[in-house]
Amino acid sequence: MSDAGTLHDAFVDELRDIYDAEKQLTKALPKLAKSASSPGLRSAFESHLEETRGQVERLEQVFESLEEKVRGKHCDGIAGIIEEGKSIMEEDFDEVAMDACLIATGQRAEHYEMAAYGTLVAWARAMGHTTAAKLLQETLNEEKAADKKLTSLAEGGINQEAADAAHPSEEEEEEMPARGGRGGSAVAVAKRTSRR
Numbered sequence: 001m002s003d004a005g006t007l008h009d010a011f012v013d014e015l016r017d018i019y020d021a022e023k024q025l026t027k028a029l030p031k032l033a034k035s036a037s038s039p040g041l042r043s044a045f046e047s048h049l050e051e052t053r054g055q056v057e058r059l060e061q062v063f064e065s066l067e068e069k070v071r072g073k074h075c076d077g078i079a080g081i082i083e084e085g086k087s088i089m090e091e092d093f094d095e096v097a098m099d100a101c102l103i104a105t106g107q108r109a110e111h112y113e114m115a116a117y118g119t120l121v122a123w124a125r126a127m128g129h130t131t132a133a134k135l136l137q138e139t140l141n142e143e144k145a146a147d148k149k150l151t152s153l154a155e156g157g158i159n160q161e162a163a164d165a166a167h168p169s170e171e172e173e174e175e176m177p178a179r180g181g182r183g184g185s186a187v188a189v190a191k192r193t194s195r196r
C-alpha cells in the first residue's frame with residue numbers, strides 16, 4: 001500500500017525528458033547547420049532538423065497512446081551537450097576543424113538520444129505498451145541513421161582534411177627518406193647502426 005512510483009511513472013518521466021530534449025534540439029540544429037562549412041554536413045543537420053520535428057510529433061502520439069498529458073520536463077543532459085556545442089562554435093577554429101567539432105557535438109547528442117530511446121523502447125515492450133514501443137523504435141532507428149551519417153561524413157574526408165591542416169609538414173617528412181637516399185634521418189641512421 002505504498003505510494004512509491006512505479007516503472008510506468010519513470011517511463012512517463014523519461015518521455016517528458018526526451019520530449020523536452022527534442023524541442024531543445026529543434027532550436028540547436030539550425031545553429032549547427034549554419035556553422036557548418038561542408039555542404040554535406042550542413043544538409044545532414046538540416047535534414048535531421050526535419051526528422052526531429054517529426055520526432056516531437058511522434059512523442060505526442062506516444063503520450064496520447066498512454067492517455068498522458070503532452071508535457072516536457074527540462075532535460076539537463078541535452079542542455080549540457082548543447083551548451084558545450086555553443087562554446088565550440090564560439091572558438092576560432094579553421095573551417096574543417098570546426099566541421100569536425102560540429103560532428104563531435106552532433107554525435108554526442110545522437111548517442112544521448114539513442115541511450116534514452118533504447119531504454120524507452122525496452123520499458124515500453126516490457127510493460128506491453130506496444131503502440132508506444134513501435135513509435136519509439138521508429139525514432140530510435142532515425143537517431144541511429146543520423147549518427148551513422150555523421151560518422152560517414154567524418155570518416156569520408158572531414159577528419160583527414162582537418163588533420164592535414166593541423167599537421168601539414170608530416171606528409172613532407174614521410175617523403176624525406178626517398179629524397180635523402182641512404183643518408184636518411186637520424187632515426188634511420190640509428191636503426192641501421194643498431195642492427196650491426
Ligand SMILES: [Fe+2]
Pocket residue numbers: 022025052055113143
Ligand atoms: Fe531526436
